[in-house]
Amino acid sequence: MPPVLFLMRTIALAAALLSGAAALSAEPPVRVGVLAYRGEEHAAAVWEPTIRYLGGFFPGRGAEMVALDLAGMDAAVSNRAVDFILTNTGNYVDLEARYGVTRIATLQSARVASSGNAIGSAIVVRADRGDLRDLGDLKGRTVMAIDPDAFGGFQVAWGTLLAAGVDPFRDVKDLRFSGFPVDRVAFAVRDGVVDAGVLRACVLEELAAEGRIDAAAFRVLAPRTAPGFACAHSTDLYPDWPLARLAGTAEDLAKRAVVALLQMPAGHPAAQAGGYQGWTVPQDYQPVHALFRALRIGPYRYLRDISLVELAAEHWHWLALAALALMWWAAHSLRVEHLIKVRTAELQAANRDLLREMAERRRAEENARERQREIDHVARLSILGEMASNLAHELNQPLGAIANYARGCTRRLEAGIIHPDELAQASRAIADQADRAGGIIARIRNFVRKRAAQVEPVAINEAVRAAATLCADRARSAGIPVRLDLADGLPTVMADAVQIEQVVLNLVKNGLDAMDGRPPGDGIAVRTGLDADGRVAVTVADRGHGLDAQARARLFEPFFTTKPEGMGLGLSICRTIVESHGGHLWAEDNPGGGLAMRFVLPARQES
Amino acid sequence: MTHDADTAAARTVYVVDDDPAMRHSLAWLIGSLGLEVQGFASAEEFLRSLPHGRPGCLVTDVRMPGMSGLELLDTLAGAGSLLSVLVVTGHADVPMAVRALRAGAVDFIEKPFNDQLLLDRVNEALAKSQRAWEAAERKRHVRALLDRLTPRERQVAAMVVTGKPNKVIAAEINLSMKTVEVHRHNLMDKLEVASVSDLTRLLLEAEEPSPAAGGRGGKP
Numbered sequence: 001m002p003p004v005l006f007l008m009r010t011i012a013l014a015a016a017l018l019s020g021a022a023a024l025s026a027e028p029p030v031r032v033g034v035l036a037y038r039g040e041e042h043a044a045a046v047w048e049p050t051i052r053y054l055g056g057f058f059p060g061r062g063a064e065m066v067a068l069d070l071a072g073m074d075a076a077v078s079n080r081a082v083d084f085i086l087t088n089t090g091n092y093v094d095l096e097a098r099y100g101v102t103r104i105a106t107l108q109s110a111r112v113a114s115s116g117n118a119i120g121s122a123i124v125v126r127a128d129r130g131d132l133r134d135l136g137d138l139k140g141r142t143v144m145a146i147d148p149d150a151f152g153g154f155q156v157a158w159g160t161l162l163a164a165g166v167d168p169f170r171d172v173k174d175l176r177f178s179g180f181p182v183d184r185v186a187f188a189v190r191d192g193v194v195d196a197g198v199l200r201a202c203v204l205e206e207l208a209a210e211g212r213i214d215a216a217a218f219r220v221l222a223p224r225t226a227p228g229f230a231c232a233h234s235t236d237l238y239p240d241w242p243l244a245r246l247a248g249t250a251e252d253l254a255k256r257a258v259v260a261l262l263q264m265p266a267g268h269p270a271a272q273a274g275g276y277q278g279w280t281v282p283q284d285y286q287p288v289h290a291l292f293r294a295l296r297i298g299p300y301r302y303l304r305d306i307s308l309v310e311l312a313a314e315h316w317h318w319l320a321l322a323a324l325a326l327m328w329w330a331a332h333s334l335r336v337e338h339l340i341k342v343r344t345a346e347l348q349a350a351n352r353d354l355l356r357e358m359a360e361r362r363r364a365e366e367n368a369r370e371r372q373r374e375i376d377h378v379a380r381l382s383i384l385g386e387m388a389s390n391l392a393h394e395l396n397q398p399l400g401a402i403a404n405y406a407r408g409c410t411r412r413l414e415a416g417i418i419h420p421d422e423l424a425q426a427s428r429a430i431a432d433q434a435d436r437a438g439g440i441i442a443r444i445r446n447f448v449r450k451r452a453a454q455v456e457p458v459a460i461n462e463a464v465r466a467a468a469t470l471c472a473d474r475a476r477s478a479g480i481p482v483r484l485d486l487a488d489g490l491p492t493v494m495a496d497a498v499q500i501e502q503v504v505l506n507l508v509k510n511g512l513d514a515m516d517g518r519p520p521g522d523g524i525a526v527r528t529g530l531d532a533d534g535r536v537a538v539t540v541a542d543r544g545h546g547l548d549a550q551a552r553a554r555l556f557e558p559f560f561t562t563k564p565e566g567m568g569l570g571l572s573i574c575r576t577i578v579e580s581h582g583g584h585l586w587a588e589d590n591p592g593g594g595l596a597m598r599f600v601l602p603a604r605q606e607s
Numbered sequence: 608m609t610h611d612a613d614t615a616a617a618r619t620v621y622v623v624d625d626d627p628a629m630r631h632s633l634a635w636l637i638g639s640l641g642l643e644v645q646g647f648a649s650a651e652e653f654l655r656s657l658p659h660g661r662p663g664c665l666v667t668d669v670r671m672p673g674m675s676g677l678e679l680l681d682t683l684a685g686a687g688s689l690l691s692v693l694v695v696t697g698h699a700d701v702p703m704a705v706r707a708l709r710a711g712a713v714d715f716i717e718k719p720f721n722d723q724l725l726l727d728r729v730n731e732a733l734a735k736s737q738r739a740w741e742a743a744e745r746k747r748h749v750r751a752l753l754d755r756l757t758p759r760e761r762q763v764a765a766m767v768v769t770g771k772p773n774k775v776i777a778a779e780i781n782l783s784m785k786t787v788e789v790h791r792h793n794l795m796d797k798l799e800v801a802s803v804s805d806l807t808r809l810l811l812e813a814e815e816p817s818p819a820a821g822g823r824g825g826k827p
Binding site: 389398399400404415478523 | 625635675698718719726
């Protein structure tokens, strides 16, 4: 019923009640609200006689029937606009719970032995539907019932279906409500419009008796039997309609009504009109409460609203799943956000690292160059250190000569035997030897000076001679001749002169070491020349012990040495120097015995 | 001592050093003593022009290309050189010094040296060489004298220095007393000695082994 219409009717009803009360100052007729579930006319036809019968027991007042729909019933009870109500089982339980109405008699159905087991539902299918055998088969089917508020026509079946694990609002494919008349449901089932129908128990039998349907065309699902209940049904049975008084209804009125109803004789026209046998003591409506509680309807509708906990308990697995999903999503979101932050930070860090790394690499390269300079420097210091006594002797030669010249002069002067020419000759010799000593010192200082490489055109023969000078004393004292065999007209090389000297000196010194304690033979030969590719080649060939293949393979490894007190850095550094000048350094056998170290440097392009 | 020795006074100093400046300057310094100095760039060069049989002083470096100073020392000793050798080196160590002295070096001088010390050593070396040369000369002279004797005179001389009287000598070699006296007179004349003690010293000198060039304390 649309709410506006309901409101208007309620107001109209209230106005009527007020005007009535005003008109009859005392003893108004007892008002009995009757549920007119099929309209006022139908209600009047069925119940008017009963109300009239009842009115006979209220002398001076009589009784008046007030036909009400469910909403009207609610409003009338709430406003105490009626004294009694006659309504269906479900509605009664609702009003009892909410307004404290009390049943005073229960209708006794004609067809039923016990008024306590009078209302049930029959869930019917076409008899030929072999695929529908029990209630569980209704899942995914279409089901039709009278009305969601119909007690026998829906609510009882609803409870039974729920208990069977089929929620008609969820599990069936389509739940339709036909409205009255109830035969619509039967027809829909018969015609195959729906798979199953819900009918109040006994409706099927009544329709069949009226000849409107063929009972054989129908089959009741999950049929039950109850003693004294002749109709086919699928559900528990509940008490029939009660007559109830309102909380404020006078005790006297209630007693009179009870007496009237209970002593209604069988076959009374009122009973015939109402289609019932008579009235009996009020039945226990508790099972209805239980049903409504399970369905969460009527007075237990609130369970729907506050049953989140129950809902959770009932659907915990879905909830848990949902919660898990939520948590996962939340965690995922957090994680994604976190990851984005982390990745962003990482990216920024990576950028910073990259910049830092580039700076570090530049620094490292600079450091490496610096370190290489240091190593070269240390190597030069080292090789000179090893030759320190030789160098000292090398210096002592000119110094000793100077002293000899000077003292010889002194003695001649003292003896008066000197000739001016001799004196001049001696002093020239002194000067020459001073120059010689100074030259040696300058060469040593130049050799060991810590310096950046200076690449310039270098005459290889000059570098070889300078190196030979530095190790001359060492060679002489070892009794090993060092022969320089230098080619004329060689192109210059772009090189650092001191580094090339260092290489030659190292090679010659290695040769001298290798020849230590061996017959000097023809000594060490230092040769310069051009190789087949036009590169400037320098060979230092000794008559030493030579090297076996294994030692030769490791010759240029740092810290590899065949000498007991050697550092093993010399050749490694030599190769580094030669290669940094774009050349190569390698070892060969010296024909006739010993080792020949050879290196080539690219000739400078004359422009 | 005979006057012959004065004819070959030891005044020549030989310097062997591969460093020309050192060689020249040593020559210059030693020359300030008024001595004759000859320089050689290597041991081999020196040996080639070795003035055998003359007294003198050799000043040599040890470490040189080719023959070293010590090898030169050995070679000279083996050849019976009369030169006194001074070894001068900048690389002195004890084993080298020991070896040099055993090989007959007069002294072992380490560079840098005190010039006075060197010159003193040179003088001493020259004097020693002079003595050695004189001893050698004398021995050669004694041998020459002995070579003049007849076998019989040599026999008599050997018996005279044992202190045997002429009569005993005559009896032992079955000669007449007179003949022994004639031999004795002749051999004293030939050997240019006036007394038996002079004769004894002369024969002892002839028996001595040849004095080596570097032999220490080989006073005649």
